[in-house]
Amino acid sequence: MPADYHHGVRVIEITEGARPIRTVESAVIGIVGTAPNADAAEFPLNTPVLIAGSRTKAAKLDTVGTMAGTLPKAMDAIFDQIGAMIVVVRVEDGTGLTDAEKLAATVTNVIGGVDAVTGQHKGLHALLTAKAVLGVKPRILGVPGIDTQAVAAEMISIADSLRAFAYVSAWGSETAEAAVLYRANFGSKRCMVIWPDFVGWNTATSSNDTLHAVARALGLRAKIDNEIGWHKTISNIPVNGVTGISKDVPWDLQDPNTIAGLLNSEEITTIIRAAGFRFWGSRTCSADPLFAFESATRTGDILADTIAEAHLWAIDKPMSKTLIKDILDGINTKFRQLKAHGYIVDGTAWVDPEKNDQLSLAAGKLTIDYDYTPVPPLENLMFYQRITTDYLSQLVA
Numbered sequence: 001m002p003a004d005y006h007h008g009v010r011v012i013e014i015t016e017g018a019r020p021i022r023t024v025e026s027a028v029i030g031i032v033g034t035a036p037n038a039d040a041a042e043f044p045l046n047t048p049v050l051i052a053g054s055r056t057k058a059a060k061l062d063t064v065g066t067m068a069g070t071l072p073k074a075m076d077a078i079f080d081q082i083g084a085m086i087v088v089v090r091v092e093d094g095t096g097l098t099d100a101e102k103l104a105a106t107v108t109n110v111i112g113g114v115d116a117v118t119g120q121h122k123g124l125h126a127l128l129t130a131k132a133v134l135g136v137k138p139r140i141l142g143v144p145g146i147d148t149q150a151v152a153a154e155m156i157s158i159a160d161s162l163r164a165f166a167y168v169s170a171w172g173s174e175t176a177e178a179a180v181l182y183r184a185n186f187g188s189k190r191c192m193v194i195w196p197d198f199v200g201w202n203t204a205t206s207s208n209d210t211l212h213a214v215a216r217a218l219g220l221r222a223k224i225d226n227e228i229g230w231h232k233t234i235s236n237i238p239v240n241g242v243t244g245i246s247k248d249v250p251w252d253l254q255d256p257n258t259i260a261g262l263l264n265s266e267e268i269t270t271i272i273r274a275a276g277f278r279f280w281g282s283r284t285c286s287a288d289p290l291f292a293f294e295s296a297t298r299t300g301d302i303l304a305d306t307i308a309e310a311h312l313w314a315i316d317k318p319m320s321k322t323l324i325k326d327i328l329d330g331i332n333t334k335f336r337q338l339k340a341h342g343y344i345v346d347g348t349a350w351v352d353p354e355k356n357d358q359l360s361l362a363a364g365k366l367t368i369d370y371d372y373t374p375v376p377p378l379e380n381l382m383f384y385q386r387i388t389t390d391y392l393s394q395l396v397a
Contacts (some may be wrong), residue, residue, distance in 0.1 A: 018329035021310040023338075026302050027225035029078065029086045029218050030138025030164065032110050033070035033146060034093045035061040043090045043291045046112065046122040048130040050185035051075070053083030054100040061090070069093065070145035074215040077144070080241030081219030082226065087138045089126040103148075110146050113153045124158050131177075139301070140221045141166040144212035148172075149185055159190040163301035165294065167217040170195035170268065176249075176259045180266045189286035189297045192217075192234075194269045198277065199244035210246050213271060217279065230302050231343045231375045233282035233294045235269065245271050251280065267292075282377045299344060307331060308369070319366065324351060331370060347372030 035043065039060040044047050047283065051057050071090060078084055091112070094105025112123020116240035121129050124143070131137045141164050143151050152168040159166045168186075170179035170193050179195035188192065194213045202209035216239050224232050251260035251272040260280055263270040269281030282293050291297045310330070317323055328349050335347035349370035356367055 018326045018333060019310065019313055021306060021330050021334040024302060024305045024309060025085075025136065026139050026230045026298070027085060027222040028136045028138050028311065029084050029140045029142070029222055030089075030130065030162075031071070031074055031078075031086060031141070031218065032089045032091060032112075032124050032127070034106065035069040035071040035090050036093055037062055037064045037066060037068050038071070038090055039063055043088065045090055045092055046120060046126050047089065048126050048133055048183050049088050049090075050130075050134045050136065051086040051088055053085060055079050055083075058086075061088070062331055065204065067202065070212075072146045073138075074142075074212065074218075077211060077241065078217035078219035078222070081216060081239070082223035084222040085136060085218060087127060087130045087134060087136065088211065089123065090222075091123050103146075106146055107148055107151055110143055110151050124154055126156055128161060137164075137305075138162060139164040140299075142168070142214045142218045142226075144169075144215035147214060149182075152186070152191070156186070156188045156191050161186075163305055164190065165221075165298055165301070166191045167214045167221070168193055169197070169212065169214050174247075176247075176263055179201055179263065179268055183266055183268050183285065186285040187287040189284050189287045189288060189291035190301075192269055192281075192283070192294055193267070193285060194271075194279070196245060198239070198242040198251065198271065199246055200242045208243070211242060213279075216240075216242070217269075219379070220279070229341070229343055230298045231295050232379050233280045234279045235377065236278055236280065238278055239271075239274035242277050244272065245277065248333035282379060293374075293377055293379075295377060296374040303344075303347075303372060306334070310334075319361065321365070324366065324368075327368060331368070335370075335372065345373035345375055366395065 023041060042060045058075040061075060067073055082178060091109040094102045094109060096102040096105055110123050112125045114121055114125060127138050141155055141159050147168045148171050155166045164384045168191060170182045173179040173182050173195055183193045197213045198211040199208055200211040217234055220234050220237060220239060249260050249270050249272060250258045252258050260270050260272055267283040267285060269279050272278055272280045284291060284294055284297055288293055314327055331349035338344045339346050347370060349368055352369050
């Protein structure tokens with residue numbers, strides 16, 4: 001406590017009051033893949049490397065211009081949509097006598113893990129270290145071209161840890177019916193299954209080639225986050241850099257009895273041609289209907305991290321009514337801002353006395369409740385058309 005006596009002037013700074021809450025960055029892509037011709041100094045194996053919207057740096061994943069591996073094509077797909085913030089983890093191509101053995105070995109490298117001797121995180125697990133190493137947290141995950149069921153399952157686990165969202169292909173599905181069966185392998189709210197792929201021009205072969213839809217989903221997701229917001233799904237937005245679809249997907253805006261309608265009804269996002277080429281579908285693989293839409297899952301994750309990370313300032317401060325009021329005011333102010341901009345329908349934070357008894361407060365524990373309503377996409381628009389003779393009287397009025 002300052003001395004009681006002082007001959008002069010003193011200023012005591014009061015730091016009470018609600019703090020502004022800043023929304024966490026949502027458009028950071030995390031991608032794992034192969035690039036045998038990469039500059040090893042720029043992209044060492046199993047190490048998260050940040051590409052901050054630079055095609056020049058991304059080009060160092062393919063120093064000879066052959067587009068070998070999965071990462072060079074994925075970078076081109078992403079940058080066709082937006083100059084995104086991308087965390088890249090390069091893994092080694094698998095070896096073997098057959099293509100199946102090579103793929104299996106590559107899948108093992110992609111899944112990765114933690115080295116028992118060195119403690120190094122490898123493959124998908126290296127994404128968990130991005131925040132500490134690079135200062136950014138990947139929230140949009142994909143492994144284009146190698147996302148087998150085993151890879152997808154591990155990626156969902158990583159997405160749970162990061163509060164991220166994973167886009168996966170219906171691996172190996174040659175038909176829509178096969179894609180529907182494949183979709184049944186997942187029940188996570190942080191996963192979207194996409195079928196089929198795009199077609200586009202391969203500059204390395206000077207011919208049309210299959211382009212992984214997942215790679216373009218990553219870029220489009222980052223673009224939407226930046227230009228519209230994380231409350232908008234990837235559905236019904238034109239995709240850049242493609243010329244066709246790898247499989248026939250009949251679609252009609254007014255008829256649900258199409259292949260596109262079947263896929264959407266089974267919670268698979270597909271691709272349609274309508275004023276360009278677009279993803280069509282907003283559903284996750286969630287077993288919980290509350291998180292059926294991609295936007296609902298991402299809204300919940302962004303809010304959770306935004307509110308949690310914004311309150312470092314409050315930890316270890318003396319508990320008081322003023323402190324509690326400041327925390328509540330900050331959260332409710334943020335909810336009002338998000339509501340005003342259309343990111344949520346509404347939200348409210350409050351203190352429940354029953355959860356904050358004397359023993360809890362004495363132990364330094366404070367519990368704050370809040371609820372929110374995510375903005376659902378308009379998925380099913382219906383018009384009722386009626387014919388009437390009532391307006392005929394206007395002809396002789």
